[in-house]
Amino acid sequence: xxxxxxxxxxxxxxxxxxxxxxxxxxxxxxxxxxxxxxxxxxxxxxxxxxxxxxxxxxxxxxxxxxxxxxxxxxxxxxxxxxxxxxxxxxxxxxxxxxxxxxxxxxxxxxxxxxxxxxxxxxxxxxxxxxxxxxxxxxxxxxxxxxxxxxxxxxxxxxxxxxxx
Amino acid sequence: xxxxxxxxxxxxxxxxxxxxxxxxxxxxxxxxxxxxxxxxxxxxxxxxxxxxxxxxxxxxxxxxxxxxxxxxxxxxxxxxxxxxxxxxxxxxxxxxxxxxxxxxxxxxxxxxxxxxxxxxxxxxxxxxxxxxxxxxxxxxxxxxxxxxxxxxxxxxxxxxxxxx
Numbered sequence: 001x002x003x004x005x006x007x008x009x010x011x012x013x014x015x016x017x018x019x020x021x022x023x024x025x026x027x028x029x030x031x032x033x034x035x036x037x038x039x040x041x042x043x044x045x046x047x048x049x050x051x052x053x054x055x056x057x058x059x060x061x062x063x064x065x066x067x068x069x070x071x072x073x074x075x076x077x078x079x080x081x082x083x084x085x086x087x088x089x090x091x092x093x094x095x096x097x098x099x100x101x102x103x104x105x106x107x108x109x110x111x112x113x114x115x116x117x118x119x120x121x122x123x124x125x126x127x128x129x130x131x132x133x134x135x136x137x138x139x140x141x142x143x144x145x146x147x148x149x150x151x152x153x154x155x156x157x158x159x160x161x162x163x164x
Numbered sequence: 165x166x167x168x169x170x171x172x173x174x175x176x177x178x179x180x181x182x183x184x185x186x187x188x189x190x191x192x193x194x195x196x197x198x199x200x201x202x203x204x205x206x207x208x209x210x211x212x213x214x215x216x217x218x219x220x221x222x223x224x225x226x227x228x229x230x231x232x233x234x235x236x237x238x239x240x241x242x243x244x245x246x247x248x249x250x251x252x253x254x255x256x257x258x259x260x261x262x263x264x265x266x267x268x269x270x271x272x273x274x275x276x277x278x279x280x281x282x283x284x285x286x287x288x289x290x291x292x293x294x295x296x297x298x299x300x301x302x303x304x305x306x307x308x309x310x311x312x313x314x315x316x317x318x319x320x321x322x323x324x325x326x327x328x
Contacts, residue, residue, distance in 0.1 A: 020185065020298070067233035067251055087231055087251040089264040089274055098274050100253040100264065110253055110262050112276045112295070131276070131297065134184070 010158060012151045021138040023146075025128040027154050031161040033117040036124040037094045039157055040064070040115065047072075049156040052149040055082075064097070066090045086110075101130070109137055174322060176315045185302040187310075189292040191318050195325040197281040200288040201258045203321055204228070204279065211236075213320040216313040219246075228261070230254045250274075265294070273301055 013026040029036050039045045043062035051057055055074040062070045071085035083104035089112075090098040097115045111132045118125045132138040177190040193200050203209045207226035215221055219238040226234045235249035247268035253276075254262040261279045275296045282289045296302040 069231035087233075087253050087264070089251050089266070098264070100251070100262070100276070102253070110276065110278070112264070112274065114274070131295065133295065
């Protein structure tokens, strides 16, 4: 087994597929799937890690079960609020979550997100696939700086899982 | 304005996009949007038209509002049952419905469906776009004979709207 000096096992990979309007994110965590799954589905935990560090998150509802729905609001230092909402198509215990997602600044745009939780020798690999309705929407999402929020959110989740 | 002898205004157009794993259906109805919208959202009406003629539909739940969910079962003459379920991301009165869709025979496959209702001089044009997770899934759906069920369902909806 070879490793490179700069590679970190918990590096966040973000890939835009050439043939589909998707963004695929792969990330590993130093905790078993049941703990990562709980951090994704218990709103008292979600509020502690989701999104970039400089935004404050408020959860209006987060019913993470099949057929449930969610809404949360992120607020920046100026008090500007950004709302997000969707429904949970499926929450399969410790295995996968399928949900819709709308940023309320673009209320007609809906993406479908699937998060798969995989046990990798007691650690967890998640694969998150977001499918948008067009390549234009997908590419605009990438240009919006979403990568910063994704990476910082997962760093905060690392900290939550390791009790920092 | 020119017409062809074989063209019917309520013809069902079913188009598979070359660049996206979608199926787009365009269909007009001889009724205003509020009546077509109601036929899509009131379960006592949905059960009368959705699907092909030779299947009997039973609705377990059909909460057609934003954040609601649905499940229905189609049964053939042999008593074989086919289940379908999903969640309503958005039900925008008389304008559009965005919902997820899973055929329970393939429980991991999820598509995202958007139905837009447009007023065309007192009649209604609906545009239904289904996005699957891959071109393979989309093409398998087309090969499954879904076109028959779609066309027959809309003919039954014609009959419901005209009181036959």
